Amino acid sequence: MAIVETGSVAAAAPAAATPRAATRTTWARFKPTVLALIVPLLLLAFWQVATTQQWTRLIPTPYAVGEYMIDFAVGGIYDDAYSATLTTHLLASMSRVYGGFALAALFALPIGILIGRVPSARMLLDPFLQVMRPIPVTAWLPLSMILFGLGAKSAFALVCLGAFYPILLNTIFGVRSVDPKLFEAASMLGCRGNAQFYKVVLPAATPSIFTGLRLGLGLAWFVIVVGEMTGVPQGLGAVIMDGRTLSRTELVICGMIVIGLAGYLSDRVVVALGNYLLRWSPNHHG
Amino acid sequence: MAESATPIVEIKGVSKVFQLQDQTIHALSGANLSINKGEFICLIGASGCGKSTLLRIMAGFDQPSSGEALMWGRPIAGPDPSRGMVFQDYALFPWLSVRANIGFGPAARGLGAAEVKAIVDKFIDLVGLAKFANAYPHQLSGGMKQRVAIARVLANDAELVLMDEPFGALDAMTRERLQDELLDIWERTKLTVVFVTHAVEEAILLANRVVVMTPGPGRIESDNALDLVRPRDVASPEFNAIRRVLSAKLHSHHGKKAA
Numbered sequence: 252m253a254i255v256e257t258g259s260v261a262a263a264a265p266a267a268a269t270p271r272a273a274t275r276t277t278w279a280r281f282k283p284t285v286l287a288l289i290v291p292l293l294l295l296a297f298w299q300v301a302t303t304q305q306w307t308r309l310i311p312t313p314y315a316v317g318e319y320m321i322d323f324a325v326g327g328i329y330d331d332a333y334s335a336t337l338t339t340h341l342l343a344s345m346s347r348v349y350g351g352f353a354l355a356a357l358f359a360l361p362i363g364i365l366i367g368r369v370p371s372a373r374m375l376l377d378p379f380l381q382v383m384r385p386i387p388v389t390a391w392l393p394l395s396m397i398l399f400g401l402g403a404k405s406a407f408a409l410v411c412l413g414a415f416y417p418i419l420l421n422t423i424f425g426v427r428s429v430d431p432k433l434f435e436a437a438s439m440l441g442c443r444g445n446a447q448f449y450k451v452v453l454p455a456a457t458p459s460i461f462t463g464l465r466l467g468l469g470l471a472w473f474v475i476v477v478g479e480m481t482g483v484p485q486g487l488g489a490v491i492m493d494g495r496t497l498s499r500t501e502l503v504i505c506g507m508i509v510i511g512l513a514g515y516l517s518d519r520v521v522v523a524l525g526n527y528l529l530r531w532s533p534n535h536h537g
Numbered sequence: 538m539a540e541s542a543t544p545i546v547e548i549k550g551v552s553k554v555f556q557l558q559d560q561t562i563h564a565l566s567g568a569n570l571s572i573n574k575g576e577f578i579c580l581i582g583a584s585g586c587g588k589s590t591l592l593r594i595m596a597g598f599d600q601p602s603s604g605e606a607l608m609w610g611r612p613i614a615g616p617d618p619s620r621g622m623v624f625q626d627y628a629l630f631p632w633l634s635v636r637a638n639i640g641f642g643p644a645a646r647g648l649g650a651a652e653v654k655a656i657v658d659k660f661i662d663l664v665g666l667a668k669f670a671n672a673y674p675h676q677l678s679g680g681m682k683q684r685v686a687i688a689r690v691l692a693n694d695a696e697l698v699l700m701d702e703p704f705g706a707l708d709a710m711t712r713e714r715l716q717d718e719l720l721d722i723w724e725r726t727k728l729t730v731v732f733v734t735h736a737v738e739e740a741i742l743l744a745n746r747v748v749v750m751t752p753g754p755g756r757i758e759s760d761n762a763l764d765l766v767r768p769r770d771v772a773s774p775e776f777n778a779i780r781r782v783l784s785a786k787l788h789s790h791h792g793k794k795a796a
Contacts (some may be wrong), residue, residue, distance in 0.1 A: 533631075
């Protein structure tokens with residue numbers, strides 16, 4: 252006979268009938284959006300005040316940036332060298348972000364699993380990687396340009412480097428911190444040796460690995476500007492560097508906003524994917 | 538009938554010594570125990586009496602420091618599907634559904650999908666979780682998780698079920714329910730059960746034989762056969778008489794320790 256103790260999911264309370272309750276549910280629905288918009292709107296207001304009061308003359312007004320953003324996206328206002336080039340630059344940056352990220356995952360996952368599971372691999376690689384890790388991607392820029400030349404290859408290498416460590420560290424952590432009881436449970440159920448790697452270690456490590464991939468992808472967006480300081484003609488980072496040399500601050504701000512939004516959307520997709528794949532995990536909902 | 542003469546499990550002079558930093562801990566000292574097929578044995582004692590150590594040696598998770606542990610006359614060399622363990626903290630695979638947790642053993646043995654499904658259906662019904670077949674462990678209550686853990690061991694054809702304080706983390710109502718269900722399963726399947734607990738009442742309610750263990754060093758104090766009729770009534774005078782005797786044995790080491 253089935254016995255339901257406490258775990259059964261109770262049916263949702265009947266839909267509220269009173270107007271007060273209805274207001275409360277409407278508020279509950281929009282609360283996250285409203286709260287999320289408060290800080291950006293305050294910042295925008297501050298920006299507006301600061302520029303119209305001329306506290307600074309070097310930063311354009313929000314309106315000017317907004318207007319330029321439209322021109323950057325679809326053209327038709329200023330018709331300069333950057334009009335209607337947003338898609339080109341965004342796609343160029345995306346290819347480097349995702350390419351560099353994929354390359355990082357390709358290296359970091361197997362190396363992380365190796366370091367996490369094989370003590371001699373850990374002794375061989377861990378100290379070296381711990382020394383390399385604090386060196387910022389910016390510091391690698393000159394060497395990268397010597398090793399990989401000016402252009403896209405260097406950009407890939409730098410983005411890859413930026414995404415590498417979070418994936419590596421979280422993979423190591425994930426495969427090392429498997430509950431020892433699960434190995435005992437698997438072996439008493441007849442799953443031994445190498446089979447335990449696929450049936451226990453990998454699935455148990457997926458939440459950590461996933462966190463590493465998410466952080467890695469975020470960092471890939473984070474380092475894209477440095478990555479595109481390598482003399483590539485296209486890309487959001489290249490646009491920002493051009494804006495800087497041409498003293499076109501509105502171009503710089505447009506590039507920043509696009510990177511922020513693209514990074515955010517890409518993270519949302521990853522989180523949605525994670526919520527689905529890791530729906531078994533009680534503490535993994537982004 | 539030749540087989541029934543051989544005990545399913547024999548523990549012969551088993552000792553277990555752990556090295557903890559610079560301390561030597563005698564977890565178990567000179568234990569002898571013989572278990573016949575179909576028995577329900579409770580190992581009972583205060584913490585540090587070696588009851589969990591003895592259970593882990595029977596499971597094959599630990600090896601004795603001296604003496605031997607045998608199953609059907611052969612040394613227990615490591616974990617094996619014929620000896621299933623039910624852990625206090627469940628140790629379910631959190632990434633697998635109830636169904637897949639129960640099917641883990643049969644699938645690991647290389648059975649086909651159809652066979653695994655038939656086995657899972659049978660045992661999911663046995664423990665009354667058909668409605669929760671596709672739930673994940675974190676969605677279940679403690680009692681339901683422990684039912685999955687029991688079903689997973691039974692689905693794997695375990696002859697000997699080893700239970701390490703399996704109901705210790707559950708509330709009283711759920712515990713009673715599961716005790717009844719466990720007895721019911723044991724009577725129907727003729728399994729052999731070794732059940733570790735620190736609750737005297739639980740031991741008397743469940744066991745054919747209660748093995749009392751005492752700590753410092755962990756050893757078997759006495760082996761008590763119970764011939765109470767089932768179902769047992771915890772409020773009956775007979776039950777309470779046994780409870781008094783076992784409680785006294787359980788606390789017998791206190792005097793010795795003070796000396």
